[in-house]
Amino acid sequence: MQNFTRETTGLEVVKAFQEQVTGSTFVITGPSKDSLAAEAAYCLAQSPSPPAHIILLGRSEIKIQPVIDRISELNSSIKTSYIKLDLSDNKSVRTCAEQVQAVTSKIDVLINSAGIMALEEYSVSTDGYEMQLAACHIGHFLLTGLLLPQLQAAKAARVVTLTSMGYEASDFRFEDFNFNSGKTYDRWAAYGQAKAANFMFTTELARRAAAKGTAISAFVVHPGVVLSSGIMKAVSMEHLMKALEDTKAAYAAQGVEYVPEQLKTVEQGCSTMLVAALASGLDGKSGSFLKDCQVVGAEQLKPWVKDQEKANKLWELSSGWVGEKFL
Template identity: 40%
Template sequence: MTPYNSKTTASELASDFTPSITGKTILITGVSPSGIGAATSAAIAKASPALIILAGRNPSKVSTTAADVARPYPNVPTKTLKLDLGSLQSVRDAASEVDSWADVPVIDVLINNAGIMAVEYGLSPEGVETHFATNHLGHFLLTNLLMGKLLKAEAPRVVNVSSDGHRMGAVRFDDYNFDGGKTYNRWVAYGQSKTANMLFAVSLASKVAAKGLVALSVHPGVIATNLADHLDGNEDFAELKALDQAQGNKEGWAEFEWKSADQGAATSVFAAFSPELKEHNGAYLQDCHIADPWTETVKSWATSPIEAERLWRLSEKLVGQEFPY
């Protein structure tokens, strides 16, 4: 594979992958200014896509990102979409709106980028722990509801932005709500949701590959974005290191290697447009390559086809809808 690395930027990749981006319709969730979703959209715009759909919970922030894209690239069309992934009704409303757009017959690439990290215990309107609901269930439902337009594309791709934080926990199939909060640990909850992002890609690769869809998950790296604005840089991350050490993870004794937003968006762009990945459906990537389970953090619970199928069935139950393919 082409030797990109942790320093590669999304902007560089957009130049390299221009033939794969030009004329495509891309939907990106979680596009607050200064985040990696915004950086992803800015990089993609330079390669003249047909349309970028910018989806997020806060319409004002989404509009700001749309304006940031339009300023240097006024000829690149954008649409904005109100989407609160923590509410299944909001997800359904957003998917229905996209389906109603007659001028958007296909979605070539869906980048499930939005997420929350290490928040206090809470439940979604449907009664599901907040990380699991927002980071996984919302994207699970959105992706499946948009599958009709995805499968009309010539070579559709779904990219789930996960994290090496999946090391913090497998999916707690019998207690995803942490016993009503009694056993809650915010980093374990975050880990469960990031594991789910990876398993969802494994499931899609298994179920929809025959229809031409490629699904991948990525670790973007450690980036200073508003995802962690609510956290104390010392105390809260010391809690994370302590958990890593208790679990025996190497990250408990390592320093964070920080990336810029443009570098953090790179692996998403690589996953979405690299022609080299067509034969690696369901893979988990980091630093613009397929992660190596021998040398990098890739927990087996996040790549198991059995765990993936269990999660698919649980997710269908929780959203109240089945998606047979």
């Protein structure tokens, strides 16, 4: 995508595609202070041609108020709204969607950035689903579906959902997505399943949106490894190093050398999500996976996220979980 690399910052992306930012409405989940989502909002606020409205969705207004204040400092002309959202509670998601619909008639870009990672202890959501699956996938599935009318009202809307290379840790566990009520729980397998679900949701959303003739595009993004973003608050350095050693061993067993990713700053980490949200070069590439500001070829992906039958099966399963049919 142009000359963007893993070192490209979000602000560089926004300045390159400022015409896509102008007058647009952005809805962003998980924008607490120091997060990738917050940094993306700051970059949008610094566009030479700013957005009209940035709507921030998260669990705690106290944690998000500093982000709202910073956006106002950067550009006081931008309308900024906070709406409470707990992605692990479907009732909260429905209330949030209603409130979003009350403050905007159209959404140009929905960024599903919120998530949790590798919870040590097994827990379930309000609705009874493994917590990582609920917070990363089910809540975003429901939110996106409920906001489809506002996305369809935009000229050419985009839905950007964050995954991670952690998706490689697990296929979706259709026969045991709740880990036998926690008896077989593995924190990294649960994280991998949730991230695979983000991936599969995106490809199926892209397929269904196109089949219905809508102008909605969907992209899934790996932002990189950003330790300062807060995503790893449930993971100690000891657990992280153990996971890296286990990964190296697994690769070695297959005769492949594992090279860990270099760390990114939040400024670099938010760049790929902004490319997915704004870049004109993605026209006609709905359903793509982006990493380091570039589209990743299908040959580099694990087979389970390329399986259309599985993606459709997960969509139908998710529809049953939330009691809604979308597209």
